[in-house]
Amino acid sequence: MAIVLVRIDDRLIHGQVVGGWLPVIQAERVVVVSDRAAGDALQTGLMRMAVPDGVTVDVLTLAQAVPSLKTGAWGAQRVLLLLPGLQELAALVDAGVAFAQVNLGGLHDAPGRSMVAAHLAFSGDERALLVRLVKGGVRFETRPLPGDVPVPLNELIPGLK
Amino acid sequence: MTLPRRDLVRIFFRSFLIQGLWTVQRVQNLGYLYSLWPVFRRLYPKREDRAYVGRFHAGYFSTHPYASGILIGVVAGLETDLAEGRGPKRDAILTARSAMSGPLSALGESFFWGTWLPFCAVFCWVLNGSAIRSTGWTIVLFVGLFNLPHLWVRSVGLWLGYRWKTEVVPHLVLFRVQKMLPYLAVGGMALAVWQAASIASGEMTxxxxxxxxxxxxxxxxxxxxxxxxxxxxxxxxxxxxxxxxxx
Amino acid sequence: MSTALMALVYGLFSLDHFAVGPFLLSRPLVMGGVAGLLCGHPAEGLALGFFAECLWIMIPPAGGGHWDVGFVAALAGVWSLPGSGPVEKKALALAFLLAIPFAVLGRQADQWVRRNMRVLSLRALAGIEHGLVGPLRYGMGFAAVVWVLKSLVLFFLADSLGGALFEELLPRVTGPWQEGLEQAWALWPFLGAGALLHHFSKRIGNGAWWRSEIGL
Incomplete structure (x- = not known):
């Protein structure tokens, strides 16, 4: 299994992911790790429908995902790992999964969050999580689409690193 | 199912304005609220209730403009159910909405912008070179051909989304849109090659x-x-x- | 006269990718064709439009950040097509090349206008939170009017500046420059076809779909 991209996007599978990233990274499998989505048959069915033919979607809870990620469960397939938020990423890191680089694709406007970029908004808790993860060695890059210019995180959040 | 047809027609026409006042923070929320307002006005005659519902639906919203018909239909149906007492909890409406908006945007992007638009363009390009020599009719064909699925998805999607609410999703799956796309793409490629060949027969081989x-x-x-x-x-x-x- | 008409058409049709659920009226195909029809050379205008459409086939007509690709076809048509008599290929190629930077500038204008609509959207939201749809309706109407005005001003500015540049440069395009531009105009449709092939091939992806059809 080669995780070609780890993306944090609270809209999970949407236009930018399917139209922008999938053709570029040529992923054969999309693994969504979200307790909420795994329990929602509506969302799971829709996500399966939204990806091109030939791409499979697995929607896993955190508990199911950790052993699969640690042991490399999907053979030689190219995998896109989708997480709905920083909380899921932190949980995976705490459980022992290592990530080199994570794409911050989209954390959209919600109560409690303040915007730092067109596609990124963080709450206080999320900022704290970011600081912890960066200190732990995870590198973040912020690009909604592969063709965009990546903006370093410390430009968006002053005081990071 | 108690909204009069007049309201649904009004929502249908308003859904064309879903990008009418677009913001960076919450994208299409204002257009979406404008489209749903006839429903809120019908279900909640008192202004305070409308304010509450409006505030509830005013968060971040973004989807493909053509798929907005389906989403607005589903939300209208769920709100109607809720107002009449047989419905889901209010939070469930927002959950359903956010669950649907992402994948529908992906579908709309892959089908409409990614495949149907270039297919109509190359189809009209080939026809313009051979059968329809008139510019006016080519433009009419391009706009008309492209907008047929658009209008169909918007209107039928709105109607079925309103009637079946979230049950519309299993029916959407039956369409197997993703199966159709590679055939359209291959057809488009063939037409592009044909067009290149027919342009070439002028000055170069x-x-x-x-x-x-x-x-x-x-x-x-x-x-x-x-x-x-x-x-x-x-x-x-x-x-x-x-x-x-x-x- | 045809310039004024084209400006009006462009102004109205530019609402298509801004406010009204896109009908593809703002696409270069339509803009180029209409420019050709208004200026008396429909076939050449449509050829411009088709080329621009193929070139920018991956830019969808919705969303906030994308630039207004129909502008290129509209400007290029208005500069290179008016008048009777045959259209020179070098004029079409030159007009197309000159129009591109104006479209890029147009994008900055678009984004500037969108940023300054914040006031309208904040008032609309405040109205909704009090149960009133009036400010929202007013905001949308005002935004549409501002957008059309922006498009008209942009078109006239680009037309006068770019048109003047075009008039200056066109007589100087002779000899090898002319030959080069005419060769470019002859080759560009193949670039358009190649762009379509590239775009469609990405839809086919890694071939898994046809492999599963055949049973591999």
Whole structure:
């Protein structure tokens, strides 16, 4: 299994992911790790429908995902790992999964969050999580689409690193 | 199912304005609220209730503009159920909405912008060169052909979304849109090759024209932006012509 | 006269990718064709439009950040097509090349206008939170009017500046420059076809779909 991209996007599978990233990274499998989505048959069915033919979607809870990620469960397939938020990423890191680089694709406007970029908004808790993860060695890059210019995180959040 | 047809028609026409006041923070929320307002007005005659519902639905919202018909229909149906007491909890409406908006945006992007638009363009290009020599009719064909699925998805999606609410999703799956796309794409490629061949039969041979086409495809595969390739073609052609005068 | 008409058409049709659920009226195909029809050379205008459409086939007509590709076809048509008599290929190529930077500038204008609509959207939201849809309706109407005005001003500015540049440069395009531009105009449709092939091939992806059809 080669995780070609780890993306944090609270809209999970949407236009930018399917139209922008999938053709570029040529992923054969999309693994969504979200307790909420795994329990929602509506969302799971829709996500399966939204990806091109030939791409499979697995929607896993955190508990199911950790052993699969640690042991490399999907053979030689190219995998896109989708997480709905920083909380899921932190949980995976705490459980022992290592990530080199994570794409911050989209954390959209919600109560409690303040915007730092067109596609990124963080709450206080999320900022704290970011600081912890960066200190732990995870590198973040912020690009909604592969063709965009990546903006370093410390430009968006002053005081990071 | 108690909304009069008049309201649904009003929502349908308002859904065309879903991008009418777009914001960076919450994208299409205002257009979405405007489209749903006839429903809120019908279900909640008191202004305070409307304010509450409006505030509830005012969060971040973004989906494909054509798929907004389905989403607005589903939300209208769920709100109607809720107001009449047989419905889901209010939070469930927002959960359903956010669960649906992402994948519908992906579907709309892959089908409409990614496949149907270029297919209509190349189809009209080929027809313009052969059967329809008139510019006006080509434009009419392009706009008309493209908008047929658009109007269909918006109207039928709104109607079925309103009637079946979230049960509309299993029916959407039956359409197997993703199965259709590669066939449309292959058809589009064939038409593009046909068009390249028919343009070429003017000043250069068909083989030369097809070779140029494949060459340009190659440069684009390497990642060069199309506009840069166009500029490069112009620049290099002029340089080449200038170089010939030196010889 | 045809310039004024084209400006009006462009102004109205530019609402298509801004406010009204896109009908593809703002696409270069339509803009180029209409420019050709208004200026008396429909076939050449449509050819411009088709080329621009193929070149920018991956830019969808919705969303906030994308630039208004129909502008290129509209400007290029208005500069290179008016009048009777045959259209020179070098004029079409030159007009196309000159129009591109104006479209890029147009994008900055678009984004500037969108940023300054914040006031309208904040008032609309405040109205909704009090149960009133009036400010929202007013905001949308005002935004549409501002957008059309922006498009008209942009078109006239680009037309006068770019048109003047075009008039200056066109007589100087002779000899090898002319030959080069005419060669470019002859080659560009193949670039358009190649762009379509590239775009469609990405839809086919890694071939898994046809492999599963055949049973591999």
């Amino acid at each position: 068909v083989v030369q024209g097809l070779l140029w086409t494949v060459f340009f495809w190659g440069t684009l595969r390497l990642g060069v932006r199309p506009s840069f390739v166009a500029l490069a073609v112009a620049g290099l052609s002029m340089a080449f012509a200038w170089g010939k005068t030196l010889l």
